[in-house]
Amino acid sequence: MREVDGVIAHRLKSAVPMVGQVSGYIISAGGKRLRPALLLLVCGALGYRGPQRFNLAAVVEFIHTATLLHDDVVDESTLRRGRATANESFGNPASVLVGDFLYSRAFQMMLDAGDMRVMEILADATNVIAEGEVLQLMNMHDPSLDEAGYLLVIRSKTAKLFEASARLGAVLSGAPPEVEQACADYGQALGTAFQVIDDVLDYDGNAGEMGKNLGDDLREGKATLPLIAAMQRGTAAQRDVIRSAIENGGAADLENIASIVRSTGALDVTRDAAAAEAQRAVRAARYLPANPYSEGLLQLAAQLLQRRN
Numbered sequence: 001m002r003e004v005d006g007v008i009a010h011r012l013k014s015a016v017p018m019v020g021q022v023s024g025y026i027i028s029a030g031g032k033r034l035r036p037a038l039l040l041l042v043c044g045a046l047g048y049r050g051p052q053r054f055n056l057a058a059v060v061e062f063i064h065t066a067t068l069l070h071d072d073v074v075d076e077s078t079l080r081r082g083r084a085t086a087n088e089s090f091g092n093p094a095s096v097l098v099g100d101f102l103y104s105r106a107f108q109m110m111l112d113a114g115d116m117r118v119m120e121i122l123a124d125a126t127n128v129i130a131e132g133e134v135l136q137l138m139n140m141h142d143p144s145l146d147e148a149g150y151l152l153v154i155r156s157k158t159a160k161l162f163e164a165s166a167r168l169g170a171v172l173s174g175a176p177p178e179v180e181q182a183c184a185d186y187g188q189a190l191g192t193a194f195q196v197i198d199d200v201l202d203y204d205g206n207a208g209e210m211g212k213n214l215g216d217d218l219r220e221g222k223a224t225l226p227l228i229a230a231m232q233r234g235t236a237a238q239r240d241v242i243r244s245a246i247e248n249g250g251a252a253d254l255e256n257i258a259s260i261v262r263s264t265g266a267l268d269v270t271r272d273a274a275a276a277e278a279q280r281a282v283r284a285a286r287y288l289p290a291n292p293y294s295e296g297l298l299q300l301a302a303q304l305l306q307r308r309n
Helices: 002-011 017-027 034-046 052-075 086-090 092-113 116-139 147-157 159-172 177-204 225-233 236-248 254-263 266-285 292-304
Strands: none
Touching: 002 052, 017 052, 017 086, 017 092, 034 052, 034 159, 034 177, 034 292, 052 086, 052 092, 052 116, 052 159, 086 092, 092 116, 116 147, 116 159, 147 159, 147 177, 147 225, 159 177, 177 225, 177 254, 177 266, 177 292, 225 236, 225 254, 225 266, 236 254, 254 266, 266 292
């Protein structure tokens, strides 16, 4: 990861000061670096030690960071990773345009791999992510969204880059098709579990630990799985409260809704859904050779269910 951070620092350089200022601001905030770590772990498990693993790990982090910049503008978010979002600090135009810079820089860096398969995977991933963003926008303030519709959004918007990161590790390693697909399955399952747990923490987390404002999804009118499960399991009156909150947005009734989510057992339902995805990731990881890197992938899937931020 130190090598990856070195690539990131080098490729963030720009003749335009604000580009480096805004992109450096959000990247220096830290984050889990899960997507680049996933690519490195798959490469390690499959025996690839070439320098392209650092380049492509930086590429997926740039793509992820670009989506965060754009997301925070669309969602009007003010807090991420415990500090003001880039749009809050520098304004919406700067955030959108620097996000565009990071996307285009990522595509420049993809060329270094000299592999059309790499280009295909990343071009497909960025397209699916954009579709997921639009789909989520269409679903805003829609209390009729069901679990299948919810999963379609998060598998497009969040899990797709996890999937691409793991698949890239397999491609760099020259893995056979069945192993490449197993890596992609692992990434998709891990990314899905990650987002489902994130949605649990919006109603059962701590703002200080999370580094973001709790209730943001409710304020934006997003029907996440805890709300979907609560409406399925709650009384008619409880369903009406949640339905109204989704339709109208706003987190003024967050405490009441969080209480409904907990009392109906919706958080347990949601955690069970995340656990099922984590188990799917574990099954996929069994296709990899047994070594410390594949063991790390197994541990990552297990520990994801314990995350608090």
